Amino acid sequence: MKVSILVPVYNVERYIARCAESLFNQTHNDIEYLFVDDCTPDRSIDVLRSVVGRYPRRKGQVRILRNAANSGIGAVRQRLIDESTGECVTFVDSDDYLPPRAVELLCAEMEHSGADMVDGAWQRVTQDGVSPAILPYQGHDTRRYLGLMLCQNIVSNRMWGRLYRRRLFTGNGIRLTPGIDYAEDYSVMSRVLFYASRSFINDPVYFYSDENAASYTHTTSTRHVRSYLRSCRVVLDFYTKNDTEGRYLTPLQLGMANAIRNVRRIGFSLEEADSLLGYTPHGPLFRLVAAMLRGRCPYRLAEALYLAARKMFIGNEKGDNKQ
Known part of the structure; x- marks a missing residue:
């Protein structure tokens, strides 16, 4: 099962090495790594290229694309989907990182269950350390899960920490809207689940960083x-x-x-x-x-x-x- 890992890059010079290393150390081998440089003003791409150089066996699987102008997270994620070639896709923010077996475990559950989307547990990373695992919603009824998501603030609408069949997006005309760069997850997940079957695992598959004060989630404007x-x-x-x-x-x-x-x-x-x-x-x-x-x-x-x-x-x- 080929998986495309989709990573936007903007102003993450302090974090991109940790992120990329965790991606290149995945135990699953059939991976395409796509990074989009959204005109980052710092040395994020230089750091990323340096990390790629330390993983020669992964180098041929890596593509680093650059936007002509800063486009925002919604447009970048859409470009990543458009450029991807994997049967499945997963989204990773470039200040976050994955445990080594994340992709392997998600793929195994997708193959076992036949689901269109698989959730995993995740852990929050702060300056004080790493939180205990936060489990995904434990219900098996996808329609009920979608109803709770539409209500807002009950179940997580995060795009990360999940594995999707790419056709959920390409086959149903689900696209991210340029300019929607905050709460874009809600607009995407609420539509994806209209078409998807869902499964989940309780293994942690994602480390969510709360360390980056420049991230969208730290500011409200x-x-x-x-x-x-x-x-x-x-x-x-x-x-x-x-x-x-x-x-x-x-x-x-x-x-x-x-x-x-x-x-x-x-x-x-x-x-x-x-x-x-x-x-x-x-x-x-x-x-x-x-x-x-x-x-x-x-x-x-x-x-x-x-x-x-x-x-x-x-x-x-x-x-x-x-x-």
């Missing part, structure tokens, strides 16, 4: 809020078109209500949010939830109604949203 709302809009438009039976209408509405809730909580313009999101609630409950979140009702009261509506859908189920 107006640009990021707009990107998040555009991501939600991609999901809303997709399900409006494709979920003709309304199977996911309730969790989709909970997710869009959560977007309004986040906007209200951080003080972003509700008018701009409505123009970007374009969400019209369905049914009296969600019309009331949206009206309270958008209106002059005290935030705590509006949030309490939203949480009560979500509780009716998820019950006491626990997810894996540890990010």
Whole structure:
């Protein structure tokens, strides 16, 4: 099973050697390594080439591409998918790294289960050390898992730490949207799972670095809020078109209500949010939830109604949203 490991590179001079070494030390042999230099301003690519030189048996499997202009993570990940040739793909951020058997274990489960996507456990890396393993969602019902993901903030929508059959993207027209560089995972995973069967393993397959203060997850800006709302809009438009039976209408509405809730909580313009999101609630409950979140009702009261509506859908189920 040929696996393409897809790695964007931007401003990671301190971390890229650790990342690349972990990739080249994988026990699985049939790997294509694709790196895209998104016009990084530092020496990341020089460091990467130096590491490649220390792994002569992997050198022929490595391609380093360069963007003509800085494009952002969404466009870079899409280029990586377009350029890949493996039956399967996995995404690795260049400040993160993998344990040696990560790809081997994910491939073994995919071959055993026949699933389109396999999740693994992961561990957080901070200046204080490495966390215990954070397990993937343990449920076996992919439809239930997708419903929980659409709700937001219950199960993880991360793109990394998973192995995918490449045809999930290429065969279903699932593309990342240029300019959506924050919360892009939600817009992608919510569409991929509409078509995918899922399996999981509890072996750690990914080390997620919380050390890089320059990463997207360490900052929240107006640009990021707009990107998040555009991501939600991609999901809303997709399900409006494709979920003709309304199977996911309730969790989709909970997710869009959560977007309004986040906007209200951080003080972003509700008018701009409505123009970007374009969400019209369905049914009296969600019309009331949206009206309270958008209106002059005290935030705590509006949030309490939203949480009560979500509780009716998820019950006491626990997810894996540890990010």
